[in-house]
Amino acid sequence: MGDDSEWLKLPVDQKCEHKLWKARLSGYEEALKIFQKIKDEKSPEWSKFLGLIKKFVTDSNAVVQLKGLEAALVYIENAHVAGKTTGEVVSGVVSKVFNQPKAKAKELGTEICLMYIEIEKAEAVQEELLKGLDNKNPKIIVACIETLRKALSEFGSKIILLKPVIKVLPKLFESRDKAVRDEAKLFAVEIYRWIRDALRPPLQNINSVQLKELEEEWVKLPTGVPRPTRFLRSQQELEAKLEQQQSAGGDAEGGGDDGDEVPQIDTYELLEAVEILSKLPKDFYDKIEAKKWQERKEVLEAVEALVKNPKLEAGDYADLVKALKKVVGKDTNVMLVALAAKCLTGLAVGLRKKFGQYAGHVVPTILEKFKEKKPQVVQALQEAIDAIFLTTTLQNISEDVLAVMDNKNPTIKQQTSLFIARSFRHCTASTLPKSLLKPFCAALLKHINDSAPEVRDAAFEALGTALKVVGEKAVNPFLADVDKLKLDRIKECSEKVELVHGKKAGQAADKKECKPVPGRTTASGAAGDKDTKDTAAPKPGPVKKAPATKSGGPPKKGKPSAPGGSGNTGTKNKKALETKEIVEPELSIEVCEEKASAVLPATCIQLLDSSNWKERLACMEEFQKAVELMDRTEMPCQALVRMLAKKPGWKETNFQVMQMKLHIVALIAQKGNFSKTSAQIVLDGLVDKIGDVKCGNNAKEAMTAIAEACVLPWTAEQVVSMAFSQKNPKNQSETLNWLSNAIKEFGFSGLNVKAFISNVKTALAATNPAVRTSAITLLGVMYLYVGPSLRMFFEDEKPALLSQIDAEFEKMQGQSPPAPTRGISKHSTSDEGGEDGDEPDDGGNDVVDLLPRTEISDKITSELVSKIGDKNWKIRKEGLDEVAGIINEAKFIQPNIGELPTALKGRLNDSNKILVQQTLNILQQLAIAMGPNIKQHVKNLGIPIITVLGDSKNNVRAAALATVNAWAEQTGMKEWLEGEDLSEELKKENPFLRQELLGWLAEKLPTLRSAPTDLIFCVPHLYSCLEDRNGDVRKKAQDALPFFMMHLGYEKMAKATGKLKPTSKDQVLAMLEKAKANMPAKPAAPAKASSKPAGGSASAKFQPASAPVEDSVSSTVEAKPDPKKTKAPGVSSKAKSAQGKKVPSKTNLKEDEDKSGPIFIIVPNGKEQRMRDEKALKVLKWNFTTPRDEYIEQLKTQMSSCVAKWLQDEMFHSDFQHHNKALAVMVDHLESEKEGVIACLDLILKWLTLRFFDTNTSVLMKALEYLKLLFTLLSEEEYHLTENEASSFIPYLTLKVGEPKDVIRKDVRAILNRMCLVYPASKMFPFIMEGTKSKNSKQRAECLEELGCLVESYGMNVCQPTPGKALKEIAIHIGDRDNAVRNAALNTIVTVYNVYGDQVFKLIGNLSEKDMSMLEERIKRSAKRPSAAPIKQVEEKPQRTQNMNSNANMLRKGPAEDMSSKLNQARSMSGHPEAAQMVRREFQLDLDEIENDNGTVRCEMPELVQHKLDDIFEPVLIPEPKIRAVSPHFDDMHSNTASTINFIISQVASGDINTSIQALTQIDEVLRQEDKAEAMSGHIDQFLIATFMQLRLIYNTHMADEKLEKDEIIKLYSCIIGNMISLFQIESLAREASTGVLKDLMHGLITLMLDSRIEDLEEGQQVIRSVNLLVVKVLEKSDQTNILSALLVLLQDSLLATASSPKFSELVMKCLWRMVRLLPDTINSINLDRILLDIHIFMKVFPKEKLKQCKSEFPIRTLKTLLHTLCKLKGPKILDHLTMIDNKNESELEAHLCRMMKHSMDQTGSKSDKETEKGASRIDEKSSKAKVNDFLAEIFKKIGSKENTKEGLAELYEYKKKYSDADIEPFLKNSSQFFQSYVERGLRVIEMEREGKGRIPTSAGISPQMEVSCVPTPTNTVSSIVNTNGEEVGPSVYLERLKILRQRCGLDNTKQEDRPPLTSLLSKPAVPTVASSTDMLHSKLSQLRESREQHQHSDLDSNQTHSSGTMTSSSSTANIDDLKKRLERIKSSRK
Secondary structure (H helix, E strand, C coil): CHHHHHHHCCCHHHHCCCCCHHHHHHHHHHHHHHHHHCCCCCCHHHHHCCCCHHHHHCCCCHHHHHHHHHHHHHHHHHCCCHHHHHHHHHHHHHHHHCCCCCHHHHHHHHHHHHHHHHCCCHHHHHHHHHHHCCCCCHHHHHHHHHHHHHHHHHHCCCCCCHHHHHHHHHHHHCCCCHHHHHHHHHHHHHHHHHHHHHHCHHHCCCCHHHHHHHHHHHHHCCCCCCCCCCCCHHHHHHHHHHHHHHHCCCCHHHHHHHHCCHHHCCHHHHCCCECCHHHCCCCHHHHCCCCCHHHHHHHHHHHHHHHCCCCECCCCCHHHHHHHHHHHHHCCCHHHHHHHHHHHHHHHHHHHHHHHHHHHHHHHHHHHHCCCCCHHHHHHHHHHHHHHHCCCCHHHHHHHHHHHHCCCCHHHHHHHHHHHHHHHHCCCCCCCCHHHHHHHHHHHHHHCCCCCHHHHHHHHHHHHHHHHHHCHHHHHHHHCCCCHHHHHHHHHHHHHCCCCCCCCCCHHHHHHCCCCCCCCCCCCCCHHHHCHHHCCCCCHHHHHHHHHHHHCCCHHHHCCHHHHHCCCCCCCCHHHHHHCCCCCCCCCHHHHHHHHHHHCCHHHHHHCCCCCHHHHHHHHHHHHHHHHHCCHHHCCHHHHHHHHHCCCHHHCCCHHHHHHHHHHHHHHHHHCCCCHHHHHHHHHHHHHHCCCCCCHHHHHHHHHHHHHHHCHHHHHHHHHHHHHHCCCHHHHHHHHHHHHHHHHHHCCCCCCHHHHHHHHHHHHCCCCHHHHHHHHHHHHHHHHHHCHHHHHHHCCCCHHHHHHHHHHHHHHCCCCCCCCCCCCCCCCHHHHHHHHCCHHHHHHHHHHHHCCCECCCCCCCHHHHHHHCCCCHHHHHHHHHHHHHHHHHHCCECCCCCCHHHHHHHHCCCCCHHHHHHHHHHHHHHHHHHHHHHHHHHHHHHHHHHHHCCCCCHHHHHHHHHHHHHHHHHHCCHHHHCCCHHHHHHHCCCHHHHHHHHHHHHHHHHHCCCCCHHHHHHHHHHHHHHCCCCHHHHHHHHHHHHHHHHHHCHHHHHHHHHHCCHHHHHHHHHHHHHHHHHCCCCCCCCHHHCCCHHHHHHHHHHHHHHHHHHHCCCHHHHHCHHHHHHHHHHHHHHHHHHHHHHHHHHHHHHHCCCCCCCCECCCCCHHHHHHHHHHCCCCCCCCCCCCCHHHHHHHHHHHHCCECHHHHHHHCCCCHHHHHHHHHHHHHHHCCCHHHHHHCHHHHHHHHHHHHCCCCHHHHHHHHHHHHHHHHHHHHCCCCCCHHHHHCCHHHHHHHCCCCCHHHHHHHHHHHHHHCCCCCHHHHHHHHHHHCCCCCHHHHHHHHHHHHHHHHHHCHHHCCCCHHHHHHHHHHHHHCCCHHHHHHHHHHHHHHHHHHCCHHHHHHCCCCHHHHHHHHHHHHHCCCCCCCCCCCCCCCCCCCCCCHHHHHHHHHHHHHHHHHHHHHHHHHHCCCHHHHHHHHHHCCCCCCCCCCCCCCCCCCCCCHHHHHCCCCCCCCCCCCCCHHHHCHHHHHCCCHHHHHHHHHHHHHCCCCHHHHHHHHHHHHHHHHCHHHHHHHCCCHHHHHHHHHHHHHHHHHCHHHCCCCCHHHHHHHHHHHHHHHHHHHHCHHHHCCCCHHHHHHHHHHHHHHHCCHHHHCCCCHHHHHHHHHHHHHHHHHHCCHHHHHHHHHHHHHHHHHCCCCCHHHHHHHHHHHHHHHHHHHHHHHHCCHHHHHHHHHHHHHHCCHHHHHCCCCCHHHHHHHHHHHHHHHHHHHHHHHHCCCCCCHHHCCHHHHHHHHHHHHHHCCCCCCCHHHHHHHHHHHHHHHHHHHHHHHHHHHHHHHCCCCHHHHHHHHHHHHHHCCCCCCHHHHHCCCHHHHHHHHHHHHHHHHHHCCCCCCCCCCCCCHHHHHHCCCCCCCCCCCCCCCCCCCHHHHHHHHHHHHHHHHCCCCCCCCCCCCCHHHHHHCCCCCCHHHHHHHHHHHHHHHHHHHHHHHCCCCCHHHHHHHHHHHHHHHHHHHHHHHHHHHHHHHHHC
16 A cells, blocks of 8 residues: 555646556546636636646546546636647547547547637647548547537537538548448538538539438438537627527527528639640630631530639630630621630639639620520520629729610610629629719610610619619619609619628618628529529528618618608608709799799789889898798798899899898708709809909809709809800909809819819910919819819910919918818718718719720720730830820820730730830829729739739839839729739749738738728738748738738638648747737728717727628628627727726826836846847837837837836826836936846837937937936946847937937937947947938938047947948038038048048049049148047957956957957958858857848847856866856857857957967867867868957057057967968868958958068067968968969959058969969869859959059959969860859950960960970069169168168169159068158258259059068168068069079979978078178079070070070079079978
């Protein structure tokens, strides 16, 4: 029992995992009891068992497993966290429970699966069960099918996705196991119960016996609609409601609710698409044109067979459709017409929406073909047109249909009307707007009066259907003039109609309240059958009730009956006044008098025409009283106005009477039911009086009243035409003035612009200026409503007039039209709203419709089309120019443009990009010219424009985007989003296309009130974009995500993740969650449209949830409201949050919540986690132009965990005073909570950036005050800003530098200054540089000044990416418009000049003359002398102290700055892309910081120095593994050795000399031991980079630091060079160095050799010699391709960089010569293709002409020599190595090589030794210069000696005078500063003595001989061989010459081994006298001269040659001995 008692003591969760089954059993039992007791579903108890549930169900002991299953079931049912276990538990159930023999276990397993479904995990469960179907064990398969069947039966087809299930069904029917087949059969029956016939097609291929059995079972099923019996948790209340209703016996809800289940699965969705285009008969297009009808029939039948496939794959069907259309339209054989129509039907059915793009082409042809009488043809055409209608929208084909309506043929008219009727049935109130209904009704009204009865009947049916679809309210305005009989007939037809969407009459209004329910289609040809949504629809019986119960009676409910009542005179119902104007017959004068006498006093009528004006006046007063007292219903308006018009009528002479009369007219119009008939009686008189000074105002009032009664459009038209039919200019101008005001008061809707335009034109031409002015004012008002298109009507006016019109338009620009105040008062707002909702659109469209449109189809000839498609681009261009001309000329065109779309589509993928752009411009024109009618071309032309967004050229993409936007402006977005075209585009994996398209959608989607459900097709591709390789695509996809969700809802989006891989799915779901929080609310409908404005914010808040249902076209939306209801609060949470936040904060203040705690809570690793999230794109990157809500919300969420709640409420309050309070609190807590502030620094800075966007100055001042204190604190704390903090703060701070208030600007500058203490100036620089690009000139000026300060304080190193680039950008601003900016730019450059001297001009590059003169002037004025080094060069780092601690601090800051700037330089200098790449990859130092940085300005050093080194400053031995703990970055290292090496290498670049030396020593130890050296492999680049970083650090910083012991520096140099020499002796390691790194290394070493400061040190010479030796090693041992490439790039850069000295380039060239000499041995190991590419690039940058302009001729010689050698070694094969060069014509390389090859072929006869030839070719050309050099050397020798100084100077002066272009620079360069100034002074003195002034020329032509020949320093210590300049060349040059000499003397040159190693010449400092070197040179030069004469002037006579030989031989022999001796000496010393 001992064992037992032990486990009895264990806690429950441990028992559950115990190895004893009894223990587990007991554990499960106890767990079960615990689970049953826990009441709170969110109790933490649940989490304890989270990981154990899988074990519960997979227990190996059957008895225990049963108990485990019971416990698991209870857990899943009650625990809030249970959902997390779904995947593992269900997979456990499938594999370990379903195979159990016990039925109880299986039952529990199934229950568990169903319970998971109930807790909303259906997808995961289904996924696991489907996996189970692939199991080999049939038991498991049976159980899985059974579980799926139960789930479907209980939860319904809405929860269980049937598509994946149906796909596997056929496979289950083929199973060998009978049990599986039987279970599959039961499952199929269950599925059939839910989706009925949609299941047939997928199962059509199973065994016929099985199918028959299934059919039998299916027949037995009840016909009722199945209903789920179990609900998800979120739907449980629904279930309760349902039960309640059932108990009440009500079935009403049922119908409405279930209907939306049925279309959930669409057969079409379940089918596989078939590709048919490739299967068309090969000769289809020929045979379809064949003469024999049998052949045509044959191919059509083949097509018909193909299109019978119910689902076709998308493709380009344009040609096929065109061929079929031709048959339908032109074929004489009617049988074939029917056949072609069937093919079109098949295509439309199989392609669905994808066929939409062809619909516009085919519809007119089919409709016109209805002239055929044969029933079978008619039926085929009907089926075709109905099927085609379903692929597009009525809107798209309306133009074509309306055009056919005017056809003379009655059959065509009849069939078109019937087609319209059938089409209307598929519409809903939203898809049949007024704008569409209006033209259709107008056309149909003509038909109801047609002579042919069948035409009339068809028209009645169509109108009846329209009435049924949109309700009477919408249709009645168009039926105003229809007599009662016909109206009744229309209504009668309306009663009979049954709609596809199952609506009964007049319920359009309730559309918003209820879900549309599919009803039964009327037999409309094939359309009914094709529309699968109707299958198994319920009888429309119960449907009628559903809306009634749901709508809850909003005001709209009563509408349908209203118009019915208004049929009589409409006096009772106000609404009728609006929709149905009052029509009154004209009454005779007698009737009028009779009616008037009934309501007016008798005296009044008698005195009307009295001759006494007073009596008339009295009469008018009585008249007025009577009218005022009259009731509206009793007022006979027409009679009264007739009385007023009675003699004298409007000719009344007394103004008082007239005023009264006009006033009465206004009264009658306001108070009575005033008709147009009455209006016509008075308007003429009113217009006549409008210009009257006294009566004019009254006349205007009366007109306004009439306009209110009879609508403005009609009144205005009457008034204007009357005014212009008379001659009085005053009347004309006043009428126009009245109209201007009236438009503002009434709004613009319904006005007929066309009618006014001609009158306005007349007015503009009037001689009277007042009329012209009024006309222009009227145009201004119209412009407010119509927009710029109005101007087009007046473009042909005189320029003077046009400029006046433009000025008026200019005034109106930016104003929005005032809200109408009149014209709406009479009508109840609720009714008006519904109608007016569309009005603004109508207005807009009307205006465009008014423009006279030209028909251009006749100009689009086939010649033009073929021109556009021509092979020659010039002809194509001509064609396009013609099209542009046609469109330009026409201005506005009709939608029919013939074959133009296809022609233009072809040009969108033209290979010539200019034509593509031209085509895009034409399409833009086309959109404007065609207006909204362009809609019908969206599919065939619009989508191809989107394809162009994927073009690689930026300007083409921009043009395409502009075109798409121009189109979308005309068409709206619906056309674009319908169908799968857009998703097909998004599917293409083109990063440009994806980012542009997503960007466009992100811009457009938020503006839509609803989007077609087809948008869901884009979602899978959107998800793949979220994980695209391209960062921009990912970003755009993230931006678009919330807007997709806004239209589709979170549920649909989350469902769509089902098909993703698990890893992707998690990431995407996380992004969806985030997007859900940021999801914008939908744009609300225009305010007018809401029926209850009083509903307040509550209704507005929930609007977004239901919005999609309102306007949606497709019935798949029905599923939406359910899940959305539960989510609505989520959507509106943002709306609420504003109030929600305020209330608690107030109450908190009242309760005085405890504010004593810390305000910033330190969350361990919180900041790091936030940075990781931002890096992984889990949160938005802090980057915006103005902060959007989602950024604020995100910051709020991030702050919630680490900022005190009460403070956060203050920080995010909407009132600025709370922000001030928050800032005050933060200032108070700054000192006391340093750690907290630093832990939350990123959030604090982000919050402060939000404050920069506030307009309140007090907050801004306070924020800046806080920032100053904050940065002071951070610098005291030695804190170093992270990149994340800097990049999310500095750009916004620089915005404030441009504030208009001085005090703010000063503060910002002070903050920037302090920031440099916590963030390297070199990294600040790019941010501030970015600020100089602002539009705000103050900001530009301040940023430029700040840049100047940075350079002044920290030297040129801060200029990033390179000083050159930075200065060029600064120099651009010298030409700025703003004076302050110009000054700032000039001052900054002057600052640089003071630091950097004349080099500045070279860095700046070319400036315009004006800018340059300004700069030179400014530099003259700033009298500062250039100082040698920056004043505060080292100030960026804290002062060095000796103790280790300060050392650590120093490392935290200084080096990071230094190294980053170096790294940037290193990158920017890499000439090749590949080199740059290498450096970046290799220099990761195992840190991820750098990885994706393309060498841009912000590339920063790894955080290496800040993080790693803090705790590691024990003396650095080879570190123990504990270092891993120190740095998170080491985790990804492969092994400890590697991480150690990385760490040590990182210390090599340390700013502290001792650290660096220690690190170098350790590396040296490794390198010296052969067995260990291999460990360095893979780290070579990294080590070399660290080394040249250190070299730069010494060069730029340590050498300038007076406090540093120079011995220290020498010591460091020695270590570095020693290390390098060790490294470059190991060939395998040396070869690992990459090109970019070698280039930088050589740059560093050569710079070091030229550093004059080193020479002045004691051991400086030794250092330089060692460097010499090292350079030789590097050249010999590195990978020869890499080093040669590096040298070429370095040479190119040094020649380009005007700042580098000529010496530098020269030394690089010497290295190249050295390499050339090594070529014969190394040629086979070199990658010539790469070298030739480099030479090509070099020659491209430096063409021959440019090289010749160089001051020195060496670059061109070097290049020639290199190429010559390569040619010689490789021969003609060299030309095969040009493979890597893309465009060989860009440089002269190929031509040059060919020339050389030719030349060498001619030269093959030459006998001379190759070596000699080489030596000679190299040096002999230079001998002429050598004489000069010798002469100069002599002179300098004299100056250098004490005795002959004066003489030497005099000689030098004379010489310079004689040879003004002589170059003495090289001789001076190598001497000390003192000597140089001495020589210059001496020359000046002589000059003064002789003639006053002369010019001292300097030029940079340097030859190797000069350098070597003399190094005149007053002390003769410097060796002539080992001098300070590229000495490695010295000995080799001499050896080369020695070879020649040996040859001359007949000595042997072949013995290679006897030759001393070249390095020996460099290693020992030989110190012979200067004289010997010059003598030696003399001899050598003569020798060379001779050899050259022999080789190259062989045509000279031999005497000459001989004499020259004898002349030199004597001196040469003496010197050969001398050389021999020296060589011996060197040899012995080496031994």
